Amino acid sequence: MKYPSLKNYINGQFVASNSARTIKVVSPVDGALLSEVTMSSAEDLNDAVEAARIAFHKWSKTPIKERVQVFFRYKFLLEKNLQELATICSEENGKTMSEAIAEIEKCIELTEFATSLPQIVTGEVLEVSKGIECRTEHVPLGVVASIVPFNFPSMVPNWTIPNAIALGNCMILKPSEKVPVSSGRIAELLKEAGLPDGVFNIVHGDIEIVEAICDHPGIEAVSFVGSTKVAKLVYQRATNNYKRCLALGGAKNHLMVMPDAIATMTAQNVVASMSGCAGQRCMAASAMVGVGPIDHIIDKICDEARKVVPGENLGAVINKESKDRIEKYITEAEQQGAKILVDGRGAKVDGKGGGTYVGPTVIDHVTPDMAVAKEEIFGPVISIMRTNTVDEALAIENANPYGNAASVFTQNGGVARYIIERASAGMIGVNVGVPVPREPFSFGGWNESRFGVGDITGKSSIEFWTKLKKSTIKWNPEAGVNWMS
Incomplete structure (x- = not known):
C-alpha cells in the first residue's frame, strides 16, 4: 500500500x-x-x-x-x-x-x-x-x-x-x-x-x-x-x-444549442463540460438539445471529442462498476436507434491495465424517452436531442426532474434571456458549459x-x-x- x-x-x-x-x-x-x-x-x-x-x-x-x-x-x-x-x-x-x-x-x-x-x-x-x-x-x-x-x-x-x-x-x-x-x-x-x-x-x-x-x-x-x-x-x-x-x-444538465452559436467555442465548451473529471460531476453536461440546423456544430463537437484521450487529458471513472454501467447506457441507446458518433466503449490505456477508463462518447438522434436522455450517467457521455424551436427545447429541459444547471449557446441576447427566465435550474450558463458560480455566489x-x-x-x-x-x-x-x- x-x-x-x-x-x-x-x-x-x-x-x-x-x-x-x-x-x-x-x-x-x-x-x-x-x-x-x-x-x-x-x-x-x-x-x-x-x-x-x-x-x-x-x-x-x-x-x-x-x-x-x-x-x-x-x-x-x-x-x-x-x-x-x-x-x-x-x-x-x-x-x-x-x-x-x-x-x-x-x-x-x-x-x-x-x-x-x-x-x-x-x-x-x-x-x-x-x-x-x-x-x-x-x-x-x-x-x-x-x-x-x-x-x-x-x-x-x-x-x-x-x-x-x-x-x-x-x-x-x-x-x-x-x-x-x-x-x-x-x-x-x-x-x-x-x-x-x-x-x-x-x-x-x-x-x-x-x-x-x-x-x-x-x-x-x-x-x-x-x-x-x-x-x-x-x-x-x-x-x-x-x-x-x-x-x-x-443532475441531468441540458445544453441548448442554437444555430447561431459560435461553432468552435460551443464545441469546446460542450466537450469540456461532458468530459471534464470524466463526466463525474453534478455540473457535467450530459444532454444537449439542438434547435434547428446544427449539424455543423455537431461535427465540431465530434472533432473536439476525438482530441480527448483516456490516460492523457481524460481521467478514469471511479471503478469497474461505474465503467460497466456507463458502457451499458451507450449500448442500450445504440440498440434503441440512437447513432454513436464517437464511441468511448472499451477504452484502454497502455501500462495501466488495471485502470477503469471510458472514452468520450457522442450520441446523436437520442429521443427524450431513452435512458441516456433521462438518467444521470456520470460519465464522459453527451446525448444529443433535436428540436425545431426554443420552446420545444425548453419543454425537454423543464420535464427533467433534476435542476442543477442549464446552459444556452447563442449570440442572441433575447434568446438567452428567454431561456434564463424559463429554464428550471438553479444555475444557468450563457455560452458557458459548466455554470458554477464563483465565491461569494452560492452553489445549489x-x-x-x-x-x-x-x-x-x-x-x-x-x-x-x-x-x-x-x-x-x-x-x-x-x-x-x-x-x-
Whole structure:
C-alpha cells in the first residue's frame, strides 16, 4: 500500500475504529492498492460527537475574527502543499493532474471566502423607537456533520468545512469510503493551522455510519452531497429526527444549442463540460438539445471529442462498476436507434491495465424517452436531442426532474434571456458549459437536485450553518413610554 491504513480522526488524533470491517482503497488510474479504511461503529461516532461537543463550548465563544485566523493559515498550507494534495486527489479519484490541481485551487478560493466572514456576518442593529434598539446576530448551531461524495475528494469537504467551522460550529466529516485519503490530509493541515482539537473530526464508514449520523441526537445539522436517491433518504431521515438538513443530489444538465452559436467555442465548451473529471460531476453536461440546423456544430463537437484521450487529458471513472454501467447506457441507446458518433466503449490505456477508463462518447438522434436522455450517467457521455424551436427545447429541459444547471449557446441576447427566465435550474450558463458560480455566489440547484433550503456555499450557506438571535434592548427610562416599551 502506498499510504498507511486510514483511521478515524477524533479530538485531534488519528484513532483506531472499534470495528474490524475494512474496505480496500484502489486507484482507478491503474488498479494499484493505495490504502485500506476501517468502517466505523456507532460507538466511534459517539466519541467524535462528544469531542466536538466539548470543543464547541470554547470554540463558539471565540470571536469570529480570531476563528478565521485559522483559515488564513490553512489557505497558506493549501497553497504550500498544492502539488501533494493534487497528487492524492488524482490517485484516489482518477482525475487528471490538471483537474486535481484545479480542485485544490477551488479549495483555496472557498477558504478565502471563509476568511471574509467577519465582514459579512455582522448582524444588524437599529434604534426602532426612542431609547429602544433591536439587534440580530448569527449564532452557531453546535455539532454539525458533512457527508461527502467520491467525485471531489477535497473540494466538496471544503464546501462545508471552512464556513461551518469559521461560523463557530464543530464538525464531523464522513468522507466517501472510495476516496478517504484526502480527508486525512485535510485534518493534518487544519491542525497545523492551529485549529483546536475536537473542532474537526473524521469518522469513516458507509451506509451504517450515515444512518447513525442522521439519528444521533447530538448532531444539529447534516449536509450531504451524492446521488438523488440517497439524498432523499438522508433528508427524510435527518429531518425526521428534527435536524436541519441540506442534501444535494444528482443532475441531468441540458445544453441548448442554437444555430447561431459560435461553432468552435460551443464545441469546446460542450466537450469540456461532458468530459471534464470524466463526466463525474453534478455540473457535467450530459444532454444537449439542438434547435434547428446544427449539424455543423455537431461535427465540431465530434472533432473536439476525438482530441480527448483516456490516460492523457481524460481521467478514469471511479471503478469497474461505474465503467460497466456507463458502457451499458451507450449500448442500450445504440440498440434503441440512437447513432454513436464517437464511441468511448472499451477504452484502454497502455501500462495501466488495471485502470477503469471510458472514452468520450457522442450520441446523436437520442429521443427524450431513452435512458441516456433521462438518467444521470456520470460519465464522459453527451446525448444529443433535436428540436425545431426554443420552446420545444425548453419543454425537454423543464420535464427533467433534476435542476442543477442549464446552459444556452447563442449570440442572441433575447434568446438567452428567454431561456434564463424559463429554464428550471438553479444555475444557468450563457455560452458557458459548466455554470458554477464563483465565491461569494452560492452553489445549489433546484427540484430533485436539492432537498432543503438554501445553498451549500457562499453567502447563502450562512443561513444554514447559523441560527439568528434577536435582542430588544432598553437602558434609558427617561426616554419615555410608548407602545414599544
